[in-house]
Amino acid sequence: MDAKEILKQHIAKTAKLTDEQFDYVFSHFKPQSYKKGQVVISEGSRVDYEYFVVSGCLKAFFVNDEIKMYILQFAMPTWWSSDYGALYNQTRATINIDCITDAEVLCLSNDDREKICSELHPVEHFFRWRTNRGYLASQKRLLSFMNNDTKARYEELLALYPQLYNLVPKHLIAAYLGVSRETLSRLYNTHK
Amino acid sequence: MDAKEILKQHIAKTAKLTDEQFDYVFSHFKPQSYKKGQVVISEGSRVDYEYFVVSGCLKAFFVNDEIKMYILQFAMPTWWSSDYGALYNQTRATINIDCITDAEVLCLSNDDREKICSELHPVEHFFRWRTNRGYLASQKRLLSFMNNDTKARYEELLALYPQLYNLVPKHLIAAYLGVSRETLSRLYNTHK
DNA sequence: TTCCGAAAGTGACCTACATCACGTAACGCC
DNA sequence: GGCGTTACGTGATGTAGGTCACTTTCGGAA
Incomplete structure (x- = not known):
């Protein structure tokens, strides 16, 4: 299935568009390919676009003091990502987005x-x-943050995205949690 | 300024409506008064409405194991609140909303x-x-949760809503943080 | 005014997690 | 193939914040 069809079905779930209307909408989207590791948005830069993921996986993250990284979102196919605030x-962008794998958006x-x-x-x-x-x-994740301990959040994450375990390095999962x-x-090595 | 005018100005900030259009929109809103402590939405109940706060202050919160309370939102005038998921x-509602002060919505x-x-x-x-x-x-708050320690979040909260310090009991502020x-x-008593 | 219940302060102790430090395995790339 | 870089495991130690128990203060009702 090509990018256009994926977007069409995605939109069709919430809004009824005629084929002509969708073609018109689609004409405003620009296809783009990225390689693993490529930067999509970097902190401090201008932000002109939002991105609909067709294939691959992006991460939206914030870096504190040039040291600690916090992942706001793993963007999988049919997900949208951008620095929406900016x-x-x-x-100017306050967060970064780059590609965990090769990706089409x-x-x-x-x-x-x-x-x-x-x-x-x-x-x-x-x-x-x-x-x-x-x-x-976002609200649900906030609640989970306040309410659950790390282990519970880890299991919650893997239940939600089983693919993630093999797809992304563990330190990124830690940065999300x-x-x-x-x-x-230690969490999955000491006990279990 | 009455409820109608407050809503009108609130909407006017983001959408242009004629007076007739606004009157029509407003006709779908039902004014309601609550006393301090009254329950607006309780976990497990049906949720049919969302609420625009005209005066007073509501809190939206989640209670874990009948013990710990986490506050998702303090809803001040011109804020909206509900269990949007439900x-x-x-x-059925998974969170609760009640009134910290007398309120009109x-x-x-x-x-x-x-x-x-x-x-x-x-x-x-x-x-x-x-x-x-x-x-x-919500995203900003999530980031603050991951990135800042309690003291920084406390100061952030008070900078955002100076009224809160005198308006709500401290244990509710703790539940928000x-x-x-x-x-x-201890935070504001030990050092300070 | 007195009284009661809720809110708030405080000490002692415990635990989850951060941090630092080091070692090992897996992977690109020349 | 060898080699550096990145990912991952693991021990030792420090600390923020939780929990429990008790005390003190405050605010509203009789």
Whole structure:
């Protein structure tokens, strides 16, 4: 299945578009290929696009004091990623995004999103729901952070994305969970 | 300024509505008064409404094992609050909302929101942006959780809502920060 | 005013996790 | 193939914050 079809089915889940409407929407997306390790957004740079992942896996992360890295999101296929704060407010990026694996994405500029949102009501509807799902996921993760210990969060993460265990190095999983790589290592080696 | 005017100005910041359009939108909101301590949503119950705070302060919280409480949000005037997971997915509430002070709110049902969103494009636009702001706030808080220690988060919170210090009991602030009330107490008493 | 329950302070102790330090295994790349 | 870089395991030690137990302060109702 090609990028266009993947996006079409993804949108169709929340908004009804005619084929012509979708073709028009799709014409605003720019396909892009990245190699493993390539940088998509780096802190301090301008942010003009958001990214729809077609294949591969990105990570959105924040680096504190040039030392500690915290992963905000692993972006898998059909996920969206960007520095939305910078994108919406037209400010410089405060987070980074790069590629954990080779990846294909579709880029949508901020201006084009606002344009197609205002031109096509169902598109605005789609983006409202997409954002809502992101909001709910974020709240859920926040709760999990406060409520669960590291081990529980680790199991929760693997239950949600079983692929992740083989796909990404362990220290990235630790950075997502917000613990040191040593602690994570001990977690599944000491007991079990 | 009355509830209607407060909502009108709030919406006007992100969407242009004519007076007639706003009157129509407003007709779907139901004003409601609550006393301090009254319950708005309780875990396990049905969730039919979201709430726009006109005056007073609500808290949205989760209780673990009937013991520990975690506060997801203090809802101040012009903030929205609900169990959005339950509201959007038509499931039972997983969180609670009650009133820290006497409060006036405007209630909007899920059906009515979807109705006015589909009838009026600018309304859909407004709700997309509102949700987006919530998403960004939630991400920011998540980052702060991973990155900052308790003291830094405490100061961050007070910088954001100076009113909170006098308005809500300290153990609720502790529940927002995700630490025990004892730890919070020591925080501003030992050094300072 | 008195009284009671809730909120807040405080000491003693314990635990989960960070940090530092070092060793080993796995992988690109010349 | 050899070699450096990155990932991962593991011990020793320090510390922030949790938990428990008790005391003190405060705010509202009779």
